[in-house]
Amino acid sequence: MKIIKLLSILVAAVLATSACGGSSGELTIQDAWVRPARAGENGAAYFVITNGTTADDTLLSITSEIASATEVHMSMGDANGVMSMQMQESVTLTARDKVEFKPGGLHVMFVNLTRDLKVGDTIPLVLNFENAGSLTIDVPVKAP
């Protein structure tokens, strides 16, 4: 009897641990980089956001202190190959999935840079999520 009781306690402990591990996944931002640019121009940043949690989240906004405005854009090409950009009000981050910001697709746009962005510089960015709150990342300036 004692052994059975001990086993059931062990099983309960394992279940509790795995349930906890499942719900405490993280939202991570990887491979972040900023394109070099000069003050007065527009700049762009890219990264991959992985939603390791079991709940959908939403990227609500991004803030920086290097430009007049920091926006999320989607680049699109029309039938003639002409590229245009559309501002995104928010970006949905599906549970256990990733969203890639990359040249020619989703990107962070710095409108009217207030400073030069040189290779080797590091730019702090704040990403504001509905569930995960605000995450600050330091993003290196790299040549494309």
Ligand SMILES: [Cu+2]
């Ligand atoms: Cu843009």
